[in-house]
Amino acid sequence: MIIAVIDGMGGGIGAQIVSNLREELPTYIDIYALGTNSIATSSMMKSHANKGATGENAIITSVKKANIVVAPVSVVMPNSMMGEVTCGISTAVAECEALKVLLPIMPEDVEIVGLENKPLALLIKDCIKVIKKEFNIK
Known part of the structure; x- marks a missing residue:
């Protein structure tokens, strides 16, 4: 199973996601760190992702292999x-x-109603x- 974690900017959110996934899930699950930039990818790799790749083409290619994609909306x-x-990244993830x-x-200019602020x-x-x-993972 492959979980692709996508993040950008400094990769702080993605790093926390990777770290928690690594702690909670079995080791046979591969975690791919997919950064929109190299800093984000590097940050997620330091949290023990199995593989890392950076940029639009890497993300477009890798999400096709993933069973799960985890990212900010x-x-x-x-x-x-x-x-x-x-546009290529957002389309690849959506499709x-x-x-x-x-x-x-x-983003600051987007509000989705009905969500609990956590x-x-x-x-x-x-x-x-x-x-x-x-x-069905225990």
């Missing part, structure tokens, strides 16, 4: 993350066959619960 919004998310577990971390740590725990339930 802004990854499906072209030009988000200060322009780091290209890939993987289960998409998107954390409700949005700290990042709790969002990541919820993310892991969804993955465990969906793929």
